[in-house]
Amino acid sequence: MKTVCVKDLMIPLDEYATVPKDATLYDAIIALEKALQDFDQKRYPHRAILVYEGEKENIVGKVGQLDVLKALEPKYEKMMEKGGSLARFGFGRQFKKSLLEQYKLWDKPLSDVCKKSAEIRVKEFMYAPGEGEYVEASITLDEAINQLVIGRHQSLLVTEAKKITGILRLTDVFMAVFNEIRASKA
Numbered sequence: 001m002k003t004v005c006v007k008d009l010m011i012p013l014d015e016y017a018t019v020p021k022d023a024t025l026y027d028a029i030i031a032l033e034k035a036l037q038d039f040d041q042k043r044y045p046h047r048a049i050l051v052y053e054g055e056k057e058n059i060v061g062k063v064g065q066l067d068v069l070k071a072l073e074p075k076y077e078k079m080m081e082k083g084g085s086l087a088r089f090g091f092g093r094q095f096k097k098s099l100l101e102q103y104k105l106w107d108k109p110l111s112d113v114c115k116k117s118a119e120i121r122v123k124e125f126m127y128a129p130g131e132g133e134y135v136e137a138s139i140t141l142d143e144a145i146n147q148l149v150i151g152r153h154q155s156l157l158v159t160e161a162k163k164i165t166g167i168l169r170l171t172d173v174f175m176a177v178f179n180e181i182r183a184s185k186a
Contacts, residue, residue: 003140015035154169
C-alpha cells in the first residue's frame with residue numbers, strides 16, 4: 001500500500017456534491033442528484049454532500065444519509081442529546097420502538113415530512129469535521145487507512161497546500177484493497 005497515494009483514489013472536489021452553508025436540505029438533495037448523474041458510473045455513488053462557506057474550497061461540513069433523516073425529524077435532537085447512540089447502551093428493539101411511540105417520531109405521512117426540506121437550512125444539521133478528518137493528498141494509502149480505521153470515519157477531506165481539493169471515501173479505499181486481495185491469488 002506504500003506505493004498508492006491518497007491523491008490516486010480521492011474524488012476531486014469539483015466532482016462531488018457541494019452546497020453553501022445557507023442552502024436548504026432540498027437544495028442539498030438536488031446537488032447530490034446532479035453529482036450522481038455526472039459521476040463515473042463504475043465507482044460507488046456518492047452518499048454525502050460537502051458544505052462550504054464562502055469559496056468552495058472552504059469546506060465546513062458534511063451532510064450524510066443519517067443527517068438527512070435526523071433533520072427531517074427534529075424530535076431526535078430532544079431525544080438524543082449530544083448526538084449519542086442508544087445502541088451502544090444496550091437498549092433492545094422493544095425499548096427503541098417504545099421511543100418511537102413516546103416521542104411520536106415519524107408520526108406524519110412521509111410526503112408531509114419531506115415538504116419541510118425546503119425550509120430546513122443545511123447549517124442547522126450538518127456535521128462539522130474534526131481535526132482527524134483531514135488528510136494530505138501526498139500521503140500513502142496505508143497512513144490514510146490507519147486514519148480511517150482509528151477514527152471510524154466514512155471519509156476524509158483531502159488537502160493540498162492547506163486547501164481542500166477532494167474527498168477520500170472509505171468505499172473507494174475498500175475497493176482498492178478488495179481489488180488487491182483478489183489480484184493476490186492470480
